[in-house]
Amino acid sequence: MNPMTKPASNGSIQSFVKSGARPLALITLASVLTACSGFSGASLNPLNWFGDEEANPPTPLVTIASEVALRREWDVNVGNGQGANYTEITPVYNGGVIYAASENGNVAAIDSTTGNAIWRTRIDGVVTGGVGAGNGMIMLATESAEVVVLNQDDGTLKWRHGVSSEVLSAPQTNGDIVVAQTVDDKLVALGAEDGEQRWIYETTQPALTLRGSSKPAITPDSVIAGFSNGTLVAVTADDGVYIWEERVAVPEGDYDIDRVIDVDGDLLLDGGRILASSYQGNLMAFEVTTGRIVWGMEASSYHGMAQGFGNIYYCDDKSQVFAIRDNSEDIVWDNSDLLNRQITAPTPVGNYIAVADYQGYVHLLSQIDGRIVGRIQADNDGVRANLIANNGRLFVFGNSGRLTAYQLQ
Numbered sequence: 455m456n457p458m459t460k461p462a463s464n465g466s467i468q469s470f471v472k473s474g475a476r477p478l479a480l481i482t483l484a485s486v487l488t489a490c491s492g493f494s495g496a497s498l499n500p501l502n503w504f505g506d507e508e509a510n511p512p513t514p515l516v517t518i519a520s521e522v523a524l525r526r527e528w529d530v531n532v533g534n535g536q537g538a539n540y541t542e543i544t545p546v547y548n549g550g551v552i553y554a555a556s557e558n559g560n561v562a563a564i565d566s567t568t569g570n571a572i573w574r575t576r577i578d579g580v581v582t583g584g585v586g587a588g589n590g591m592i593m594l595a596t597e598s599a600e601v602v603v604l605n606q607d608d609g610t611l612k613w614r615h616g617v618s619s620e621v622l623s624a625p626q627t628n629g630d631i632v633v634a635q636t637v638d639d640k641l642v643a644l645g646a647e648d649g650e651q652r653w654i655y656e657t658t659q660p661a662l663t664l665r666g667s668s669k670p671a672i673t674p675d676s677v678i679a680g681f682s683n684g685t686l687v688a689v690t691a692d693d694g695v696y697i698w699e700e701r702v703a704v705p706e707g708d709y710d711i712d713r714v715i716d717v718d719g720d721l722l723l724d725g726g727r728i729l730a731s732s733y734q735g736n737l738m739a740f741e742v743t744t745g746r747i748v749w750g751m752e753a754s755s756y757h758g759m760a761q762g763f764g765n766i767y768y769c770d771d772k773s774q775v776f777a778i779r780d781n782s783e784d785i786v787w788d789n790s791d792l793l794n795r796q797i798t799a800p801t802p803v804g805n806y807i808a809v810a811d812y813q814g815y816v817h818l819l820s821q822i823d824g825r826i827v828g829r830i831q832a833d834n835d836g837v838r839a840n841l842i843a844n845n846g847r848l849f850v851f852g853n854s855g856r857l858t859a860y861q862l863q
Contacts, residue, residue, distance in 0.1 A: 528569025533560025653694030680717025703735025
């Protein structure tokens with residue numbers, strides 16, 4: 455089924471949502487506009503835009519009093535890592551195994567305890583989206599606009615199917631469908647067994663967007679996705695029929711660059727709520743079933759959020775880290791020590807928040823007061839992929855392709 459695109463619904467959110475971020479320097483625009491294959495818009499790459507060392511110099515690191523250490527347990531290489539295309543391919547932890555992929559098509563299943571490879575394979579094409587895992591499948595996407603599904607137990611190819619344009623985030627599955635979001639703002643569902651298209655949902659795309667997208671979230675009855683026009687949309691998982699749509703941000707300003715409000719950070723499912731963040735917009739929480747706004751505040755982020763100690767943690771577009779008391783606008787703490795260092799989304803591990811930066815340093819911040827209390831350099835080439843934590847252990851996939859497991863000490 456191909457449902458008609460619904461117009462954005464403003465409702466009561468029009469009076470609440472507004473863009474609180476300041477317009478960005480137009481002088482850098484010419485160097486970061488890139489044509490996106492498969493659609494007529496243009497996209498901005500935040501990974502080389504916000505890290506412009508002349509306009510936004512990264513804050514130098516200062517010596518810290520280390521209160522916690524990260525002990526390396528093992529490391530393995532997975533292809534060329536993020537490659538040279540500013541991808542953000544993040545591994546996934548599933549059932550005691552880390553599944554990782556590199557831009558040049560290398561895919562590996564790594565035992566999270568020992569670091570031994572359970573299987574390795576290579577797919578044809580340049581990987582741009584991944585990694586998704588679940589229901590016996592490993593899911594990736596390629597530069598040539600294909601969704602690729604491997605068998606989880608041995609890495610053999612299950613199927614690959616073309617979609618309308620590139621997929622830059624990890625496809626997701628509920629066992630019946632595989633859902634992917636394309637850069638031309640389409641949400642497509644493919645049959646989990648054969649890859650045949652089940653349905654597609656389309657939205658209207660702005661003239662200018664950030665290069666990236668959040669991965670869809672699947673609930674028992676619905677698929678929820680954030681789009682570059684600042685909306686969050688829920689459709690039925692069975693047939694893609696519209697359920698609700700709400701705005702995370704409303705575009706403002708006279709120029710296209712001022713009106714960029716992408717929902718690029720991964721969505722956070724929390725029981726009956728789903729949380730989303732937007733660039734030059736807001737952090738918002740909605741009821742999963744109805745889309746009703748339950749919480750929100752002004753912020754600008756292209757990262758996902760995390761929870762812990764009764765807080766919501768997020769990194770803004772300048773690499774400042776914030777802890778917000780859940781369901782309030784109260785700032786518990788904020789940390790600007792990593793300003794403009796292109797940090798990853800926050801990842802709770804033990805009593806700490808872990809982020810990594812463009813030089814490959816992993817920083818541990820106290821969940822209590824936000825101080826940096828630990829640091830280690832994991833990859834000289836930097837880290838763009840979000841970190842993974844499980845049971846006091848941290849898994850870091852560096853840009854060079856090195857996957858490393860650390861234990862809190």
